[in-house]
Amino acid sequence: MSAVSIRNVSKAFNEGKSNQVDALREVSLDVEPGEFISLIGPSGCGKSTLLRLIANLLEPTAGEVAVNGKSATQARLDQDYGMAFQQAGLFDWRTVRKNIELPLELKGWDKSARRARAEEMLQLVQLPEFADHYPWQLSGGMQQRIAIARALAAHPPLLLMDEPFGALDEMTREYMQGELLRICAATGTTVVFVTHSIPEAVYLSNRVVVMSPRPGRITKIVEVSLGVERTEETRNQTPFFEAITAVRGGLRGMHAAHVGLGNDDR
């Protein structure tokens, strides 16, 4: 059973009106359990839309989305996934601990169970001493780690991330990538990750899904064979650069099509 199964999904905004936008057209994709998938492409290629369709924050115009073998709606109601955004989006008025407990609170967990789980998550993201701080007292990278802890607090099998490291500086960003891989390996979580950065997509993923705009569709899927263990060394190795070149090639081909140099399919 796939962790995520997307079948011939299309999404149009303002359907039937003169300003209709085809955000996605006829997209199909399967994500295997435990897999790390990145969605990459220029703005307007529908990668965030695709993520929101998986999350059931949007309904597809056509086609089917299944998460964990259920309809996307059922999966959302069952909280089968956790979500993290570019802005950590922690609640200012809650302590770090209380922020992590939020999804558990909404699930109706009792206080001691919530507290124990929050403690566990704080250990996982290695910030146990910040439990009683408020989010605005933490650095951007720390806030993002807390957001990941919150997203994983209910132990969902799937993690959906929308450019979570987009607002961080390069050094923090690379550190966070390592942290994310460590956390996902420790929990066995499947990840769908939206990003603008080619090296980030390659470093993190088993497969990089290259998308193109107008209408949004998948143009290429690059398999990344960097093995399970990825370290800072990985960033200096040939397979890393080869994968980067492959992804860049996918993106560039699309650029050529846009300026009318390649096969214009419009």
Add this chain to the structure above:
Amino acid sequence: MTSLLRRAAYRTLMFVAALALVVVIWEVYKAFGPVDGGKLFGARVLPRTSDYAMPHVADMFSRFNRPEVRGSDRTVFSAVLAGAWFSFRLSVVGFVIGGTLGIALAVLMARFRWVQRGVLPYLVVSQTVPLIALAPLVVSWGGKVEIGPFVWPRWLSAAVLGAFLAFFPIAVGTLRGLAAASASSVELMQSYAASWTKTLFKLRFPTAVPYMTPAFRLGASASVIGVVVAEISTGLKGGIGRLIIEYAREATGDPAKVYTAIFGAAALGLTMAGVVIAADVFVMRNRPKENIL
């Protein structure tokens, strides 16, 4: 915390300094201004400086200590204090009614767009109705209310008029706050399959707090104004509004007296604002500083 205290001390100092400046300007003008006032094209633009038009500040304060009427053992101070206390309680009642109503309206408007479209223009229009025109109406309506053992007391009309002024800023401020939650926080709550009510209490209200506290400050002073004006225009006995009217009638013989009642009204407004600001500081204690509007 120490910086907070220092800021509070600084503010208090500035407040006192501003007050002292007003006293100085008053006394300097009284000493050196034209005795008969300043006239421009036959209209008096500057006040007379006589003791009747402008009593000494010291006289105003010493008036507090003397009896309210000759031969009475009740000082003006205790009369003003009693009046201010009476009006304060009415203002609190008005503020609570107005606050409850304002928040309830804001929630309804945030929940249903059609309510917002239908109601918001009328809320704006309601605030253009002069309170003095409304006061006798509310009193006469109140007089007809009798539900079982409940009989509408006269003071409740004044409190309702306070509420009428207080609810508007509170409704508008709360509505703005409820709409201020970021798109991604709303998506986050959606991803947790949280109901609208859960989202309201766990996300929207906490987000609204920095918008609501200044609205409450406005509402509190509006409630005081509503109550005092209602007391004056309906002739309700016992409050500071009535004292202002009564003392003003004695202005020819006892010009300093009316100022004691005006000071009482000012103190009442400041107390009300102080209570709300203290509550404000308390609820905002764990918020990032830049969030405090």
